Amino acid sequence: MSELPGIVVTGASGRMGQMLVRTIAESGAARLVGALERAGHDWIGRDIGEAMGGAAIDVLVTDDPVEVFAKAQAVIDFTAPAATVAFAGLAAQARAVHVIGTTGLTEADLKAINAAARHAVIVRAGNMSLGVNLLVQLTKKVAAALDEDFDIEIIEAHHNQKVDAPSGTALMLGEAAAEGRGVKLADVRDSGRDGMTGARMRGNIGFAAIRGGDIVGDHDVLFAAKSEQITLRHRAMDRTVFAKGALKAALWGQDKSPGEYDMVDVLGL
Numbered sequence: 530m531s532e533l534p535g536i537v538v539t540g541a542s543g544r545m546g547q548m549l550v551r552t553i554a555e556s557g558a559a560r561l562v563g564a565l566e567r568a569g570h571d572w573i574g575r576d577i578g579e580a581m582g583g584a585a586i587d588v589l590v591t592d593d594p595v596e597v598f599a600k601a602q603a604v605i606d607f608t609a610p611a612a613t614v615a616f617a618g619l620a621a622q623a624r625a626v627h628v629i630g631t632t633g634l635t636e637a638d639l640k641a642i643n644a645a646a647r648h649a650v651i652v653r654a655g656n657m658s659l660g661v662n663l664l665v666q667l668t669k670k671v672a673a674a675l676d677e678d679f680d681i682e683i684i685e686a687h688h689n690q691k692v693d694a695p696s697g698t699a700l701m702l703g704e705a706a707a708e709g710r711g712v713k714l715a716d717v718r719d720s721g722r723d724g725m726t727g728a729r730m731r732g733n734i735g736f737a738a739i740r741g742g743d744i745v746g747d748h749d750v751l752f753a754a755k756s757e758q759i760t761l762r763h764r765a766m767d768r769t770v771f772a773k774g775a776l777k778a779a780l781w782g783q784d785k786s787p788g789e790y791d792m793v794d795v796l797g798l
């Protein structure tokens with residue numbers, strides 16, 4: 530019997546990192562071959578299972594991506610933009626599928642990731658859940674069906690430790706709405722209203738970000754016209770939906786040609 534695909538989790542001590550370690554262990558479809566943290570992290574050298582407060586699973590936390598990526602068929606990465614760009618190059622060198630959940634990436638980061646995808650499979654999405662990727666498709670459809678009498682507003686809410694806004698998901702939804710309308714998001718994006726903003730500009734796509742407590746991730750797409758409104762809503766109740774999607778992407782990517790893919794490709798939506 531052939532061995533299950535080996536997976537490295539980066540940022541293994543993080544909220545998503547720990548969820549991924551558990552999801553892989555419970556999946557029966559893959560095995561954890563590495564857990565990565567930044568140099569100096571106090572989990573380095575410890576068994577990841579024990580560091581997470583459970584039983585040992587014979588995988589020590591390391592700060593050496595080159596050594597662990599060489600053993601892996603896939604790298605699942607929910608960290609921070611600078612780390613993700615560096616991991617994209619290293620995962621491509623190791624010919625490992627790189628699943629990127631990290632958000633807050635700049636245009637320059639995206640360019641570097643795209644260059645790495647010339648040599649290996651990269652699956653990147655601001656949200657790995659089935660529900661949100663379906664919502665993206667629905668948003669595109671509804672935006673295409675309605676004219677600019679409907680103002681489009683994207684409202685997202687997350688926990689108080691989130692460092693980027695608007696969320697990666699909100700931007701995916703904004704791109705979908707813009708595509709549905711046949712415009713470029715960059716030309717109609719309206720985020721961060723504060724002070725004497727003036728009246729809302731017709732055709733703009735607005736963003737609002739709420740941060741509080743332990744909200745996992747809520748997204749509304751509001752289409753508001755005179756006398757009627759439509760709201761499309763997704764709420765993540767816990768992070769398993771993201772981790773399961775990421776694992777699915779890592780397995781899906783195993784027999785694909787080098788290139789950059791997203792969860793719409795993985796889920797066949």
Ligand SMILES: NC(=O)C1=CN([C@@H]2O[C@H](COP(=O)(O)OP(=O)(O)OC[C@H]3O[C@@H](n4cnc5c(N)ncnc54)[C@H](OP(=O)(O)O)[C@@H]3O)[C@@H](O)[C@H]2O)C=CC1
Binds near residue numbers: 541565612656
């Ligand atoms: N696409 C999706 O479906 C989802 C995306 N996300 C995104 O994933 C990212 C992480 O979220 P979350 O888990 O909540 O954040 P956390 O801060 O809990 O975890 C991030 C982890 O990455 C580590 N890290 C940062 N830099 C490096 C590095 N150079 N090498 C190794 N590890 C590093 C951090 O370490 P340290 O603490 O030392 O900095 C931390 O342990 C965010 O961008 C978030 O928006 C989150 C959920 C779903």
Ligand SMILES: O=C(O)C1=N[C@H](C(=O)O)C[C@H](O)C1
Binds near residue numbers: 655656695697699
């Ligand atoms: O940081 C988070 O937590 C999340 N980030 C992603 C985003 O930026 O959209 C996905 C999810 O909403 C949780």
